[in-house]
């Protein structure tokens with residue numbers, strides 16, 4: 716479990732040969748949205764990056780690694796990840812939708828799972844990476860839920876259900892969250908500025924990069940600190956959204972894929 720007030724700040728130190736690292740998040744891949752899957756596939760097959768870091772919610776839902784062991788959408792995604800990992804290292808941090816991605820999928824696809832948060836050290840610069848949900852401190856209901864579902868006990872009890880039952884449960888939970896989205900009184904929490912500053916100071920980093928909120932922006936946090944928010948993906952939207960953040964010695968650059 717992450718201690719929010721004082722997390723471990725695991726470091727990922729880039730080898731000197733890495734010139735660029737791509738960050739993506741919140742693709743919410745699902746079988747019913749082939750345009751986003753195809754955009755992602757095209758991206759993976761052509762990116763010139765030296766490493767790829769996925770900052771969570773790659774999948775709309777992940778009900779267990781056994782989902783990728785039978786033919787279907789999850790297996791297709793796993794195969795793409797595996798082929799990409801043959802070409803460049805691929806890192807994966809959990810989001811709130813795909814927190815059940817586990818060691819079996821990591822082994823199947825040659826992914827390296829990252830702690831949330833992780834400090835990427837690239838060309839001497841420290842980038843504080845997180846999915847972002849844990850710092851949305853106003854969302855107390857969600858944080859209670861998060862604390863529960865991240866325990867090994869909850870996860871092993873959930874994974875003990877048959878795959879089809881887990882898929883059905885996930886669909887039911889998704890309907891609930893769609894209802895919440897449609898309710899105009901729903902208030903969407905954002906990353907807490909004080910907590911973000913504190914993390915940056917503790918991590919000795921100047922820039923935090925996260926996803927989760929689907930509100931791409933760059934926030935000046937004062938004292939040279941900033942918070943960069945990644946875009947979500949929806950290739951079927953008008954205009955389509957498929958964006959990455961490319962980190963290099965020159966800094967951070969948003970790249971729209973088209």
Ligand SMILES: [Mn+2]
Nearest residue numbers: 772810811927
């Ligand atoms: Mn999320």
